[in-house]
Amino acid sequence: MTSPFRVLFVDDEEELVSAVTERLELRGIEAAGCLSGRDALERLAAERFDFVVLDVKMPGLGGLDVIRLIHENYPGVKVVLLTGHSSVEDAEAGLRLGAVAYLQKPVDLDALLDVLRTAQD
Amino acid sequence: MRTAPPGGEDLSPQLSEAGARRLRRSVVLATATVALVPLFITSFLNHLQYRRAIRAEAVQPISRITLNTKRSLELFLAERRSALNFIVNDRSFEELCNRNALARAITNMNRSMAVGAFVDLGIVDSNGDQLCYSGPYQLEGRNYADQDWFREVARRGTYTSDVFLGFRNVPHFVIASRHDHPNGFYVLRATIDAEMLSEQLLTAGLESSDDVFLVNRQGILQSPSRRYGAVLTPIPLAVPPYAPGVEVTERQDDRGKTVFVGSAFIDNSPFVLMLIKPASQAMGRWLSLRNELIGFTALSAVLILAVILWGSGQFVNSMREASRRRAALMHHMEYSNKLASLGRLAAGVAHEINNPLAIINEKAGLARDLVSLEPDFPRRQKFLDLIDSILRSVDRCKTITHRLLGFARHMDVRNEPIDLGSLLREVLGFLEKEAEYRNLDLKLEVDPGLPTIVSDRGQLQQVFLNILNNAFAAVKDGGRIEIRAELSGPKRVRVAIADNGIGIPPEHLPRIFEPFFTTKEGVGTGLGLSITYGIVKKLGGDIEVASTVGVGTQFTVVLPVGQEVSQ
16 A cells, blocks of 8 residues: 655654554554654655654754744645644744644544645645 | 632731721821811910900999099098088187087088088097087097097097997097197097998999998998998908009909909098909800800811811721722732733643643554454454543543643733634533532533634633632522523624522622622622623623522623634
8 A cells, every 4th residue: 555645753752753653654654753853854854755743842943943944945845733732822833834734732643644634635 | 799719818908997997096186186276276365365355344344433432432531621621720729619619510511511421520639538529429528538530630630530339339430630729739520420431332333243332451341231241340351452543353252253353442541442243244245255165166176076087087998998909909910920820830731741641642542553453352342442441531631631721821812713612611611510519500502603703712711700700609509500602793792691699789780890899898809890891891892790689690791703713
């Protein structure tokens, strides 16, 4: 089964990254995980991804900084934001920076897939 | 019917009852001193001035009558002395020693003088023997050498005696003059009835309570006195010291009453004229004026005190009200700060819990995926049920953290798209436990066509929380609270919150949105509904209340839809 899109899941919680990527893989979606914004940018430099699912609050390079860099360097990559803090400012800032959607943690995997599929169209 | 924002109530900075009493006492004391002391000083000075003026007015007629009487008496005595001199100069000693001649002289003098003159006349030689006598008594041959009057006239030349009884045993006085004679001297002696003196006392202008009489220097009455009795009775008053004119003094009489005493020494006689007038009569005008002055001062003092008491009451009440408001504001600020801290804490906790919750959610999800993909997984259904149970618990936790985050957002002020139904459910979520414990019937009815509105989420939550808190306070256990959200015109939504509680008395209804109005003295700050009102107005809405005591209360909040948001 060919993956409809490739997803890079970025969060500082390793357990979360491993679980989500594995669940996406089980659904036939190619997924990779990173534990920081910097790792994500390096991974993007090495591989092509259709989506980056990005935690807003991360140590080091924050989610909003990473979006900016992705859009500067990889304009074709769509970003979906995740946050544990339901802050409208974060959401609005992320959307202004070009994120396609904004989801609150803990996210429902099926809801995430819906967002990704919609954004792909 | 109003409740304060939840949290501790400490209005200690406000002016206490005892403090207010102390403040009022100080204000009353200070203002009363400033107002009443000058009043009393002015009244006292007026009192003194009026008294002095009226006293001068009262003394003046006493002085005048005394002086006139003194002159009249002096004239009376001078006339008699002149008459005696005339007799001596008109007749030789021998003629005078003729009894008939003396009798004629008496008759002529008594006829020529308007007032009766002499009782008798006598010629006394230098040994004191009466050589010749004409009068109604048998006094010829009497010797007067031991009599005071004789010694005095021998020494002085002319003498007017005190009133005395003498040989005749009738009150009389003597006018005598010494004249030279080759054998020494002889004395022409005339006696005058004491009653003649009384007739000389002027009584014009005197009241019935006044008393005018003559005394000698020893204080023995020389004329009858209304107060002190008949002639030759001693008076209980001291004879004033000699003064050439008329003196008026104020003193206590023997009965302890204040009297004015006019006195004058009659020249060339031992007589002292005294006029006694009771002060109560002389100062009658003063007494009525004094009563008016005292009445006026007392009335003024009472009026001033009443105004001071009223004014100080108003002042202290205003101070207490201001102090209460300040305390309430401080409390509100403290409460807001506490709420803000609580909000930040809640946000932190929610954020920290959300991350592990996300991991549990994903791990459980993965486990579910794995079990689902494995048809031969031992006890597959049991595992799937367990995982679903975990996921449901995660959902419950998610609801709690979202609620906490929602609460944290109360602190921020900003507009955002709001689903009123969700917001109301969220607010009710804070109260559902209490509703459960108290067995309250909570109903939320949301019009399905209700648009999303753009407003301030946190502030709206506070509005509905305040109103619901009031409703919860108003209803008894088992009571009913209904919330209905619906469209109200094209661009407005209405949320009605009705309870079947105790209701608000009609007299309180117009005031319940006033700041600091509370029916729970000492419990509420009276700010809850005024804040609610302020927020609703700030958000461009309206709030109304309708209530019937014993039936219930309905608050209706109408809000603008604001910027239309696509759903």
